[in-house]
Amino acid sequence: MLSAIASRLSQALLVMLAVTAIAFVMFRYVGDPVAMMSREDATPAEKAELRRSLGLDRPVLVQYGDFVGRVARGQLGVSFRNQRPVVELMAERLPATLELVLVATLLSLSVGVPLGVFCALKPDSAAARAIQTLSLVGISMPTFVTGIGLILLFAVVLRWLPSFGRGDVVSIGGWTTGFLSRSGWASLILPGVTLALYQLTLIMRLVRAEMIDVMSSDYIRFAKARGLPPRYIHFRLALRNALMPVITVTGLQIGSLIAFAIVTETVFQWPGMGLLFIQAVSFADVPVMAAYLLFVGALFVLINMAVDVIYTVVDPRLRTRRA
Amino acid sequence: MANTGKVTAMTVPSLDIRGLAVNYELADGTVSAAVSDIDLTIMPGQIHALVGESGAGKTTIGNALMGLLQEPGRIAEGVIRIGGKPVDTRTGRAEGIVPGKDVGAIFQDPMTSLNPLFTVESQLCETMRFHLGLSKRQARERALSLLNAVGIPEPERRLKSYPHQLSGGQRQRVVIAAALCCDPRLIVADEPTTALDVSVQAQILKLIRGLADERGVGVLLVTHNMGVVAEVADHVSIMLKGRIVESGPVDRVLGAPEHPYARALIGAVPRIDVKLDRLLAPSEENPSAAAARRKVRGAAGDEGGGAALDVEDLRVEYGGVPFLPGGKSKAFRAVDGVSFSVKPGEIFGLVGESGCGKTTVANAIAGLVTPTSGGVRLSGEDLASRRRSGARKALQMVFQDPYSALNPRLRIRSALAEPILFYKLAATSAEAAEDAAVLLEAVGLDRSAGDRYPHAFSGGQRQRIAIARALGPRPRFLVCDEPTSSLDVSVQAQILNLLKDLRDVTGMSMLFISHDLAVVRQMCDRIAVMKGGRIVELATSEGLFADPQHPYTRELLSFAPSLDKIARPPAPANGASL
Numbered sequence: 039m040l041s042a043i044a045s046r047l048s049q050a051l052l053v054m055l056a057v058t059a060i061a062f063v064m065f066r067y068v069g070d071p072v073a074m075m076s077r078e079d080a081t082p083a084e085k086a087e088l089r090r091s092l093g094l095d096r097p098v099l100v101q102y103g104d105f106v107g108r109v110a111r112g113q114l115g116v117s118f119r120n121q122r123p124v125v126e127l128m129a130e131r132l133p134a135t136l137e138l139v140l141v142a143t144l145l146s147l148s149v150g151v152p153l154g155v156f157c158a159l160k161p162d163s164a165a166a167r168a169i170q171t172l173s174l175v176g177i178s179m180p181t182f183v184t185g186i187g188l189i190l191l192f193a194v195v196l197r198w199l200p201s202f203g204r205g206d207v208v209s210i211g212g213w214t215t216g217f218l219s220r221s222g223w224a225s226l227i228l229p230g231v232t233l234a235l236y237q238l239t240l241i242m243r244l245v246r247a248e249m250i251d252v253m254s255s256d257y258i259r260f261a262k263a264r265g266l267p268p269r270y271i272h273f274r275l276a277l278r279n280a281l282m283p284v285i286t287v288t289g290l291q292i293g294s295l296i297a298f299a300i301v302t303e304t305v306f307q308w309p310g311m312g313l314l315f316i317q318a319v320s321f322a323d324v325p326v327m328a329a330y331l332l333f334v335g336a337l338f339v340l341i342n343m344a345v346d347v348i349y350t351v352v353d354p355r356l357r358t359r360r361a
Numbered sequence: 362m363a364n365t366g367k368v369t370a371m372t373v374p375s376l377d378i379r380g381l382a383v384n385y386e387l388a389d390g391t392v393s394a395a396v397s398d399i400d401l402t403i404m405p406g407q408i409h410a411l412v413g414e415s416g417a418g419k420t421t422i423g424n425a426l427m428g429l430l431q432e433p434g435r436i437a438e439g440v441i442r443i444g445g446k447p448v449d450t451r452t453g454r455a456e457g458i459v460p461g462k463d464v465g466a467i468f469q470d471p472m473t474s475l476n477p478l479f480t481v482e483s484q485l486c487e488t489m490r491f492h493l494g495l496s497k498r499q500a501r502e503r504a505l506s507l508l509n510a511v512g513i514p515e516p517e518r519r520l521k522s523y524p525h526q527l528s529g530g531q532r533q534r535v536v537i538a539a540a541l542c543c544d545p546r547l548i549v550a551d552e553p554t555t556a557l558d559v560s561v562q563a564q565i566l567k568l569i570r571g572l573a574d575e576r577g578v579g580v581l582l583v584t585h586n587m588g589v590v591a592e593v594a595d596h597v598s599i600m601l602k603g604r605i606v607e608s609g610p611v612d613r614v615l616g617a618p619e620h621p622y623a624r625a626l627i628g629a630v631p632r633i634d635v636k637l638d639r640l641l642a643p644s645e646e647n648p649s650a651a652a653a654r655r656k657v658r659g660a661a662g663d664e665g666g667g668a669a670l671d672v673e674d675l676r677v678e679y680g681g682v683p684f685l686p687g688g689k690s691k692a693f694r695a696v697d698g699v700s701f702s703v704k705p706g707e708i709f710g711l712v713g714e715s716g717c718g719k720t721t722v723a724n725a726i727a728g729l730v731t732p733t734s735g736g737v738r739l740s741g742e743d744l745a746s747r748r749r750s751g752a753r754k755a756l757q758m759v760f761q762d763p764y765s766a767l768n769p770r771l772r773i774r775s776a777l778a779e780p781i782l783f784y785k786l787a788a789t790s791a792e793a794a795e796d797a798a799v800l801l802e803a804v805g806l807d808r809s810a811g812d813r814y815p816h817a818f819s820g821g822q823r824q825r826i827a828i829a830r831a832l833g834p835r836p837r838f839l840v841c842d843e844p845t846s847s848l849d850v851s852v853q854a855q856i857l858n859l860l861k862d863l864r865d866v867t868g869m870s871m872l873f874i875s876h877d878l879a880v881v882r883q884m885c886d887r888i889a890v891m892k893g894g895r896i897v898e899l900a901t902s903e904g905l906f907a908d909p910q911h912p913y914t915r916e917l918l919s920f921a922p923s924l925d926k927i928a929r930p931p932a933p934a935n936g937a938s939l
Binding site: 255256257258259260261262263264265266267270275278279352353354355 | 464492525
């Protein structure tokens with residue numbers, strides 16, 4: 039078990055090194071940092087001086103080592119655009135994105151799993167057929183269309199919900215949360231639903247397929263032959279087996295949601311990481327882009343490790359044999 | 362019928378079926394009868410075996426009793442009483458009895474019948490808590506005594522175990538404990554030992570016999586294995602196409618079967634106590650088969666007096682590189698120094714229980730795994746560098762499961778022509794197709810079979826096709842890994858006869874792997890017994906069975922179900938046909 043975790047950790051470190059290498063290449067070679075940081079009328083001597091002071095005249099590998107060292111210490115540079123430390127900028131934006139993703143994930147699990155189970159147990163019912171058909175729409179509809187459609191209906195026509203922003207936020211020790219105010223909740227609903235819709239349909243279809251598979255397995259037939267009540271068989275036994283792959287997919291989806299909430303955040307002008315990134319791209323703000331890349335890389339590595347750990351908890355076959 | 366409760370328990374049948382019929386009502390309105398006219402009585406403490414080939418309907422009867430009948434199957438008519446309790450079949454399903462409480466179930470594969478995510482305790486106790494209303498503690502105590510009763514050592518610790526921590530035999534014991542936990546009057550055991558090794562099979566059969574005697578529970582034993590029936594059952598019913606054709610005490614039915622089908626079925630059982638030239642198989646070959654078989658060209662005859670196959674000190678290890686420096690190597694030795702040689706034209710048997718390394722030997726010979734050390738030589742040619750196609754085409758393989766051995770999206774003709782064309786044994790694809798047709802006839806199929814896809818064929822037919830495919834490259838050596846263990850006994854007899862005939866016609870050599878001692882005895886000239894990756898005994902077939910030397914061989918032979926009760930096959934001349 040320990041050696042398994044150690045080998046996972048060393049793999050994770052390798053992945054992170056590869057990600058820092060890409061981020062470094064971005065930093066160093068996408069555009070010329072000296073040209074971006076010096077004044078228009080700087081003399082070649084001034085530029086050379088700046089190059090030396092930034093350490094850009096040293097061998098590439100030394101610079102890379104230096105970069106990894108700085109990343110390890112949390113120094114990700116200063117944003118070109120608003121001249122503030124990147125770490126500070128990201129810390130400001132992180133709560134907005136995390137809260138949005140949390141709401142979307144809870145929503146998709148709490149609706150997707152029951153719907154999936156229902157469709158698996160009553161595959162021929164009219165409701166299940168309708169859900170199946172609708173899920174196809176949900177899975178193929180682009181996020182921006184859903185978002186704009188929801189805004190049109192609930193914000194413009196019905197005027198029930200705000201169309202952009204986070205509403206009133208409360209700051210607790212540097213973490214700004216929208217969970218504590220009415221307008222904060224109201225603002226979460228539309229982007230939350232928009233972001234959840236794809237994941238919801240995905241989970242629903244996955245649970246349905248897995249559940250149908252599990253229900254025809256020998257151990258469920260054996261449970262039926264022992265006369266256990268259907269509800270017990272469906273929800274206590276079969277669902278647990280069916281949820282195994284859902285853990286993996288949900289884990290990966292949470293990563294994607296955080297990393298790629300860009301479209302939803304843009305549509306709803308949600309002040310999260312995605313919006314920060316899209317702005318960084320349009321201003322060629324390399325330090326922010328590189329830091330974002332590192333962040334996403336670290337996030338996926340962490341989530342994958344967490345999924346592995348959860349798997350060992352849920353599936354006894356993966357635990358060490360206690361003799 | 363109204364007073365059944367007052368009659369003493371020992372005189373009330375555990376199961377009483379009169380005129381049972383199960384129909385499948387298809388979507389287009391047609392009705393196909395799965396079983397009909399079934400009469401069956403099992404007294405308490407009796408084991409009643411239901412035998413027949415796949416598709417005969419024996420499992421359907423078991424499923425109907427357990428409430429597991431699959432849609433659109435329904436009980437069309439008949440009266441069922443379980444422990445005197447009438448079963449309401451008006452809805453087409455068995456109502457009014459509680460599965461698990463009135464009828465216990467034992468399934469075929471203990472590897473898949475327990476839920477991998479729950480402990481033994483939770484799976485045993487849930488049934489009792491639902492049916493008997495026991496508290497957690499009461500259920501736990503009862504579970505402990507049940508585990509004791511089914512012979513599981515350290516029951517306290519095993520309660521906390523998950524299924525994957527138990528061996529196949531222990532899992533089947535847990536399944537039996539679960540079947541017993543509510544003291545049912547009847548247990549339906551559907552092929553309870555088919556997935557187990559012979560030694561474990563012997564133990565489980567003993568356990569079931571003992572439980573039936575002690576607890577007075579009636580057992581309906583669904584099986585295709587005559588040896589199991591002879592070993593453990595009191596009564597037997599033989600089924601053919603959904604009907605019982607013969608029924609009676611085991612000694613009488615197996616010793617002197619009356620119905621022609623029963624005679625044919627029992628005659629096809631490979632015997633461990635006597636070697637026959639040919640198994641008594643119902644003939645389904647067309648006359649052209651023998652002629653076509655003579656056209657099959659083997660590449661034998663060019664051995665130069667040497668052995669057909671030489672295996673020398675073969676070792677295969679799996680896994681093993683430690684993660685941390687100085688860590689222990691975790692290599693598992695699947696094959697640990699195996700040497701033997703196969704003479705030209707010989708059928709060489711390899712027997713042993715699962716995990717003994719016999720399949721790994723086959724895979725190493727076929728080049729499907731790379732040996733850690735040791736050599737394999739085919740007619741003196743080292744197979745380590747298998748690049749030369751000469752050696753590759755000279756050695757072909759027949760696999761165990763004919764259902765997964767054929768590509769379902771390839772027409773039979775293409776599947777057979779593929780290796781022929783690959784090894785350039787035919788100039789044109791038309792020529793290869795003709796070769797394929799001859800091969801099909803040689804294995805007893807029609808030429809037109811080439812037009813169809815694998816799903817159109819039964820298991821036995823598919824295995825014939827797999828053999829034809831292996832013959833395509835004109836091999837000198839055929840590796841058969843359990844070629845008949847997923848087939849019905851009469852089909853098995855046909856396939857075994859076919860393999861023998863092919864050997865006689867082409868003169869090729871064979872490595873024949875099986876866990877079934879009786880089959881090996883019928884097939885092989887010499888036999889090696891494997892245990893723990895090593896050969897513990899190697900002898901001629903007659904010598905091994907007449908005078909086994911190694912204790913393990915004797916043990917294996919003692920586990921094999923005795924066939925004393927089964928009728929000696931009549932002379933082949935009056936063999937019955939199906």
